[in-house]
Amino acid sequence: MRRETLRENRVHGLPSFPVSVYPDVEQLNGNCILDCHWHDEMELILVRSGSALFQTDMQHTEVRAGEALFVNSGVLHAGYLHHDDHCVFSAVVFDPKMLLSHGPDVIQQRFIEPVLHKTLLPPVHMKGTETWGREILDSLNKILRDHNTRHPAKEISTKAQLYAIFASMYPQMIPAAGEPLEANTGLSKVERIKVALGYIHEHYQEPVRLKDIADKVGMSEGHFCRFFKQMVQKSPIEYINHYRIQKASLLLEQSDRKVVDIALEVGFDNLSYFIATFKKWNGMTPSCYRKEHGSQQIAFMPLPL
Structure with a gap:
């Protein structure tokens, strides 16, 4: 899966049905399988094979094949290889507003909004060793199957399964204690890293x-x-260069601009340093990357909804 499909500003799904299904996400580079980012949507991640260590805000969870992870709206998250040398996972990303009603109702007030506003914390890790976990995994697998087979009623089935997932999670939810704010900024650690990444x-x-x-x-x-x-498992300089290379990769895929012009566009003022940095993150030079990816359609995009 190309990196750009998981960037935090991506529009997931359609306005009329804001759900995206990513069927097979594999390793990005080095030990990273999911770059540190966040988005307003909620996300369910199911590990298909291998295992990985996922970060959700300040928490780290090892998720193995057949297990799943819940990522709440606005939560900083990333994934790294840990004990295994590979990991393949599927993801369902959805706007929680699709589960809300036009007017207040008990489902919205009791089950959805407390999670969205983080006054109730749902379980993050679903292993399937208990009934509630197996129910969530079954619902998640059904969503993935329906989208893979393009079931004619996949939209209503997906919404029904998301409600079922919330119903299974609810008895396991705990009240939020809240993270202390730093006195000098009034921000939590997570909010501060978001400010840094945003800059x-x-x-x-x-x-x-x-x-x-x-x-x-x-x-x-x-x-x-x-x-x-x-917080990010990269130094600031490594992250800046990696982010620039992500942007350069997209420009190489989508345009025939000169490599030197792309290097300048994404913030590198030295062509040799740009090529060396690009090769470090992508395992090939910019010219080779363009030959391999420039004329191809982006692979592993979400299935049409």
Whole structure:
């Protein structure tokens, strides 16, 4: 699956049915299978083979084949190879608003909104060792099967299974305690890393100074670098370069612009450094990448809804 299909600004599904199904997501690069990001949609991830260590905000969970992970709206999440040397997973990403009613009702008030507003915390990890976990895995597998076979009523079936998943999760939910805010910024650790990532995503085409990002989150530069590495599993410079290479990869796929022009467009002012960095993350030079991917349709896109 191409990296761009999982970027946080992607539109999932259609306005009339905001659900996207990603059937087979594989390793991106190195030990990373899912780059650190977040989105307003909720997400259910089912590991098909292998295993991976998933980060959801400050929590880390190893998910093995046949197990699933729930990612709430706005939660920072990422995935890394841990004990296995590979991992393939499927994902269902959906806008929780599709489960709300036009007017207040007991389902919305009691079951959906508390999760959306994070006053109730649902279980993150579904192993299938207990009845409620098996029910969730069964519902998730049915969603994936219906979209794979293009079931004629997959829309209503998907919505029904999402309600069933919430019903199975509800008895396992716990009240949220809340994360303490940092006195100097009024932000939690997760919110601070979101600010830092947002700054990088907005300014990646420009020279990015670590001091400027550190100032944004109220930290010293040294403290910020340690904090960022702990949260994202990459140093700030590694993340900036990786994000730039993601953007360059997309431009190589979708245009015939010169490599040097693309390098400048995404924030590299040295062509040799750009080529070396590109090869580090993609395992090939920009020219080879264009030959392999430039004339092909993007693979493993969500099945049509």
